[in-house]
Amino acid sequence: MAPSMGEVVNRSAVSRRTVGREVVDSWRLRRAEQVVLCAALGLVALWLPACGGDVPPYGPASSGAPGGITEDIVSLPEPRLRGPLSVEEALARRRSVREYADAPLTVDQLSQLLWSAQGITERRYGLRTAPSAGALYPLQVYVAVERVDGLRAGVYRYDPRRHGLELVLDRSVRRQLYRAALSQSALAGAPATLALAAVFARTTRKYGERGRRYVYMEVGHAAENVCLQAIALGLGTVVIGAFDDGSVRRTLGMRDDEEPLYLMPVGRLPSQ
Numbered sequence: 001m002a003p004s005m006g007e008v009v010n011r012s013a014v015s016r017r018t019v020g021r022e023v024v025d026s027w028r029l030r031r032a033e034q035v036v037l038c039a040a041l042g043l044v045a046l047w048l049p050a051c052g053g054d055v056p057p058y059g060p061a062s063s064g065a066p067g068g069i070t071e072d073i074v075s076l077p078e079p080r081l082r083g084p085l086s087v088e089e090a091l092a093r094r095r096s097v098r099e100y101a102d103a104p105l106t107v108d109q110l111s112q113l114l115w116s117a118q119g120i121t122e123r124r125y126g127l128r129t130a131p132s133a134g135a136l137y138p139l140q141v142y143v144a145v146e147r148v149d150g151l152r153a154g155v156y157r158y159d160p161r162r163h164g165l166e167l168v169l170d171r172s173v174r175r176q177l178y179r180a181a182l183s184q185s186a187l188a189g190a191p192a193t194l195a196l197a198a199v200f201a202r203t204t205r206k207y208g209e210r211g212r213r214y215v216y217m218e219v220g221h222a223a224e225n226v227c228l229q230a231i232a233l234g235l236g237t238v239v240i241g242a243f244d245d246g247s248v249r250r251t252l253g254m255r256d257d258e259e260p261l262y263l264m265p266v267g268r269l270p271s272q
């Protein structure tokens with residue numbers, strides 16, 4: 001028989017009391033654990049300011065250092081998904097820019113540029129901002145940092161999975177890069193230069209010789225993303241294809257199976 005409204009109210013009152021008692025009992029049981037936890041948290045609170053004082057926010061460091069850095073990976077700020085320009089405005093304004101203001105980039109700007117080139121936008125399959133034949137992702141992005149706030153000059157490798165930077169060379173390579181790119185002045189004045197490289201075998205293993213064509217198409221997609229992202233950030237860039245492959249590879253400490261395809265110096269517009 002269906003319970004009356006009074007019975008329903010009473011049963012629910014009993015179950016509320018029972019549940020309430022269980023909650024109180026389990027809280028009492030866990031009280032000792034909570035005391036231990038509070039003591040531990042207190043110790044951590046005392047320890048943190050003492051060890052974090054002189055660590056730069058994004059500088060490469062040895063493993064376990066605070067400030068978003070682990071195993072020589074510099075964590076980058078999360079990419080922003082909203083900006084001040086429409087895609088149409090960015091397309092209309094895109095122009096090759098070869099001269100830059102004498103000012104550093106911010107790490108937020110660098111993070112955004114790297115993300116636009118090869119950032120992961122879908123976690124399940126690791127799909128990225130730029131399309132890739134067979135989702136094989138043969139591209140590798142490097143950045144030669146000259147002047148970026150909070151980052152030491154050097155060469156870094158972008159890790160899309162962690163949205164972070166792995167230190168490759170701990171020194172400025174601006175002059176060597178300038179010479180490797182046939183003394184093009186854009187490379188001498190840029191606070192940072194992105195280098196898009198490819199491991200062709202990742203794609204040719206599946207698609208044979210035709211895979212080479214796919215890789216060239218992909219680097220175009222990634223580079224155009226960077227061009228448009230730069231404009232949306234009020235920055236200028238140019239795609240550079242005229243350089244000595246071997247010199248660029250050596251200068252940037254690229255791996256043997258990586259071929260440099262594009263250099264993209266980037267900086268603030270001279271008028272800023």
Ligand SMILES: Cc1cc2nc3c(=O)[nH]c(=O)nc-3n(C[C@H](O)[C@H](O)[C@H](O)COP(=O)(O)O)c2cc1C
Nearest residue numbers: 094095096097098181184186238239240241242243
């Ligand atoms: C494959 C390719 C290679 C290029 N290489 C260079 C280069 O080595 N140096 C350079 O200053 N510009 C280079 N550019 C940029 C072109 O000179 C530029 O896109 C063209 O002059 C049109 O101007 P815009 O980009 O302002 O529309 C290259 C462009 C492409 C597509």
